[in-house]
Amino acid sequence: MDQETSYHHGDLRRALLAAAHETIRTRGAARLTLREVARAAKVSHAAPYHHFKNKDALLAAVAEQGFRALRQAVEARSAAAARPALALQEAAVAYVLFAVEHPDLFRVMFGPQLADKSAYPSLQAEAAAAYQAVEEQLARCGLPGEGSSDRAGHLALASWAVMHGLAMLLIDRQVGEVNATAAEDLAKHVTDIFWLGLSGYHAAPDSGSTG
Amino acid sequence: MDQETSYHHGDLRRALLAAAHETIRTRGAARLTLREVARAAKVSHAAPYHHFKNKDALLAAVAEQGFRALRQAVEARSAAAARPALALQEAAVAYVLFAVEHPDLFRVMFGPQLADKSAYPSLQAEAAAAYQAVEEQLARCGLPGEGSSDRAGHLALASWAVMHGLAMLLIDRQVGEVNATAAEDLAKHVTDIFWLGLSGYHAAPDSGSTG
DNA sequence: GCTCGTATCTTGACATTGGTAAGATAGAAC
DNA sequence: GTTCTATCTTACCAATGTCAAGATACGAGC
Numbered sequence: 081m082d083q084e085t086s087y088h089h090g091d092l093r094r095a096l097l098a099a100a101h102e103t104i105r106t107r108g109a110a111r112l113t114l115r116e117v118a119r120a121a122k123v124s125h126a127a128p129y130h131h132f133k134n135k136d137a138l139l140a141a142v143a144e145q146g147f148r149a150l151r152q153a154v155e156a157r158s159a160a161a162a163r164p165a166l167a168l169q170e171a172a173v174a175y176v177l178f179a180v181e182h183p184d185l186f187r188v189m190f191g192p193q194l195a196d197k198s199a200y201p202s203l204q205a206e207a208a209a210a211y212q213a214v215e216e217q218l219a220r221c222g223l224p225g226e227g228s229s230d231r232a233g234h235l236a237l238a239s240w241a242v243m244h245g246l247a248m249l250l251i252d253r254q255v256g257e258v259n260a261t262a263a264e265d266l267a268k269h270v271t272d273i274f275w276l277g278l279s280g281y282h283a284a285p286d287s288g289s290t291g
Numbered sequence: 292m293d294q295e296t297s298y299h300h301g302d303l304r305r306a307l308l309a310a311a312h313e314t315i316r317t318r319g320a321a322r323l324t325l326r327e328v329a330r331a332a333k334v335s336h337a338a339p340y341h342h343f344k345n346k347d348a349l350l351a352a353v354a355e356q357g358f359r360a361l362r363q364a365v366e367a368r369s370a371a372a373a374r375p376a377l378a379l380q381e382a383a384v385a386y387v388l389f390a391v392e393h394p395d396l397f398r399v400m401f402g403p404q405l406a407d408k409s410a411y412p413s414l415q416a417e418a419a420a421a422y423q424a425v426e427e428q429l430a431r432c433g434l435p436g437e438g439s440s441d442r443a444g445h446l447a448l449a450s451w452a453v454m455h456g457l458a459m460l461l462i463d464r465q466v467g468e469v470n471a472t473a474a475e476d477l478a479k480h481v482t483d484i485f486w487l488g489l490s491g492y493h494a495a496p497d498s499g500s501t502g
Numbered sequence: 503g504c505t506c507g508t509a510t511c512t513t514g515a516c517a518t519t520g521g522t523a524a525g526a527t528a529g530a531a532c
Numbered sequence: 533g534t535t536c537t538a539t540c541t542t543a544c545c546a547a548t549g550t551c552a553a554g555a556t557a558c559g560a561g562c
Contacts, residue, residue, distance in 0.1 A: 088509090088510055123512090126512070126514095127512075
């Protein structure tokens with residue numbers, strides 16, 4: 081059976097996701113059109129509605145895949161770290177590199193395109209899993225990942241904030257360089273700065289300005 | 292002359308900006324429509340085109356105002372710091388608070404809505420001014436704002452990344468709490484962690500993992 | 503193998519949107 | 533007071549998201 085000529089596509093859902101991915105990659109999510117996605121899949125403009133409730137649902141599915149890919153990238157790179165102490169930094173580098181290499185996908189994942197992410201539980205689950213991967217790396221590197229709840233939470237949040245902020249600034253071209261090697265270098269420098277703070281904070285729990 | 296009944300509005304540009312601001316605040320930039328903005332200003336749907344080249348230009352103007360407001364908030368709060376050493380932290384708090392209090396405006400400023408910000412020089416100028424305000428606070432707090440160019444750049448970038456990342460995570464509701472006081476508390480904690488890292492980095496320039 | 507139910511896909515339509523063109527109006531220059 | 537020009541309106545276009553109704557084909561039951 082030839083998928084090109086048959087009335088039924090056979091694997092439209094996957095084809096639509098792939099087409100959406102491609103459009104997002106090449107032209108950005110803002111210029112993504114359901115009808116163009118359908119066109120790319122050689123299908124009528126109403127066909128996608130049999131696989132996704134609406135345009136946002138398609139975007140949510142793409143974002144969900146993105147979170148899965150992000151988590152895998154982070155876990156893979158941190159697992160391959162030369163020394164365990166470097167795993168956390170490697171995770172951060174992977175995070176930033178993912179953003180730089182897939183900027184528009186990253187923006188779909190975190191941007192305002194999907195108004196209410198709470199409407200897509202599986203998307204939320206993948207996002208939470210990605211966050212948990214960061215926390216696990218923290219715990220694995222000797223920093224208090226689960227100990228005193230409050231401070232551990234602040235540490236994890238701060239770690240994620242640095243990575244996330246750097247990633248965002250990089251893809252928004254708010255800082256000049258955007259190529260992968262420059263990004264990796266920046267990520268390492270920034271995390272270096274930050275790690276020292278983490279260990280210092282761990283040793284001296286209260287700096288006095290907030291207590 | 293009654294602005295309500297006259298053929299010529301008299302101050303349409305400002306009215307359009309205000310209406311756009313309001314729509315962004317209440318319903319988000321994604322749901323902003325040029326026609327609805329025109330409707331809010333009691334004007335035909337084609338009138339805005341005499342004041343803004345297109346929808347993106349209106350968004351850019353809103354974003355420009357946002358950057359100006361952000362910079363003023365940062366400067367005001369850091370200038371009112373109890374001790375000079377706290378000015379930088381206060382700047383960070385102001386930054387995060389601004390994002391939390393104007394989340395959708397913040398997203399317009401940094402998000403992908405405006406495809407090519409390079410098309411709006413005045414917008415870029417305001418964004419650069421906001422960045423410079425951060426660097427000035429860094430310099431004013433004894434950290435090397437202008438010394439050895441590379442390391443100073445990394446410090447400024449890292450500082451901005453922490454603030455920006457925290458702000459983004461907060462407004463994306465990726466972290467639970469979003470009210471102002473909780474945000475302020477989180478910002479102080481995170482910056483506390485980070486400051487220790489900064490001073491440590493300043494004292495021990497190379498941690499070894501990147502060199 | 504044949505019928506039939508159902509998921510999948512298409513055609514057609516509708517309201518809305520961003521954007522342009524041509525005409526109407528009013529304030530400003532002289 | 534006439535004329536010029538910026539401002540605003542009406543009319544229109546192509547494209548989009550979404551829905552409804554009809555066409556097609558795969559799979560269950562006989």
